[in-house]
Amino acid sequence: MVTVLLADDDVHVRKYLDALIADLGYNAIPVATCEEAIARLADSKVDIIIADILLPDCPGPLEWEQQLVRAAQGRPLILIAGDTSEEVVAAGSSKEVMALLTKPFELSFVRDLLKQAESLLADSEGTDA
Numbered sequence: 001m002v003t004v005l006l007a008d009d010d011v012h013v014r015k016y017l018d019a020l021i022a023d024l025g026y027n028a029i030p031v032a033t034c035e036e037a038i039a040r041l042a043d044s045k046v047d048i049i050i051a052d053i054l055l056p057d058c059p060g061p062l063e064w065e066q067q068l069v070r071a072a073q074g075r076p077l078i079l080i081a082g083d084t085s086e087e088v089v090a091a092g093s094s095k096e097v098m099a100l101l102t103k104p105f106e107l108s109f110v111r112d113l114l115k116q117a118e119s120l121l122a123d124s125e126g127t128d129a
Contacts, residue, residue, distance in 0.1 A: 001025070001026065001027050002025075002026040002027070002047045002048060002118055002121065003026065003027045003028075003029060003044070003045055003046050003047050003048075004021050004026050004027070004028050004029070004046070004047065004048045004049070004050060004114070005029045005031065005037060005040055005041060005044070005046040005048070005049045005050065005051070006018060006021065006028050006029065006030045006031070006050050006051075007030075007031045007032070007033075007034070007036070007037040007049075007050070007051040007052060007055065008030075008032070008050075008051070008052040008055070008080065009032050009033070009052060009055050009056055010052070011032075013052075013080070013103070014030045014032070016107075017030075017050065017110065018030050020107055020110055020111060020114075021114070024111065024114055024115075026048075026114070029044060029046065032055075033055060033056075033057045034055050034057050034058040034059075034064060034067070035057060037049075037051060037055075037068075037071075038067065038071055041071040041072070042071070046075065047075060047076075047117075047118075047121055048075060048076045048078070048114065048117045048118070048121070049068060049072055049075060049076065049077045049078065050078045050079075050080065050110075051064075051068055051077070051078075051079055051080070052079075052080050052081065052082075053065060053079045053080065053081045053088055053091055053092065053100070054081055054082060054083070054088065060087060061081075061085075061087045061088045061090070061091040062087055062090060062091050064091070065079065065091035065092075065094055065097065069094065069096040069097075072096070074124070075121075076098050076116075076117035076120050076121065077096060077097050077098055078097070078098050078099050078100075078101065078110075078113055078114075078117070079091065079092050079097055079099070079100045079101070080100070080101045080102075080103060080105070081100060081101070081102055081103065082102070082103045083102075084102055088100070098113065098116070098117060098120075099113050101113075
């Protein structure tokens with residue numbers, strides 16, 4: 001089963017995305033802080049990462065994006081943000097980031113991104129064999 005780490009401080013966004021992830025047949029690990037996200041990436045089998053780029057306990061967007069990229073170790077990374085400041089857009093434009101979603105976003109778009117991420121996982125597992 002695909003496991004998705006979901007890091008967002010907004011409880012409504014977490015519930016909204018958690019329901020979508022479950023509907024797709026994936027397992028969600030919802031967290032609310034940068035500290036929790038990094039800890040879960042270190043001690044859990046996570047396949048896909050969805051993270052808010054502006055969590056309150058995080059460093060700036062560029063620093064947080066780099067921490068996520070290092071912790072992701074090549075796993076699909078989708079960032080979400082409530083604003084489109086220059087620094088947020090720069091973090092979301094990194095080649096290691098699959099997509100930057102700006103709030104509010106359509107569930108259908110998130111669903112499509114998760115399916116693409118799952119395909120990337122399957123492709124990488126096929127090349128590792």
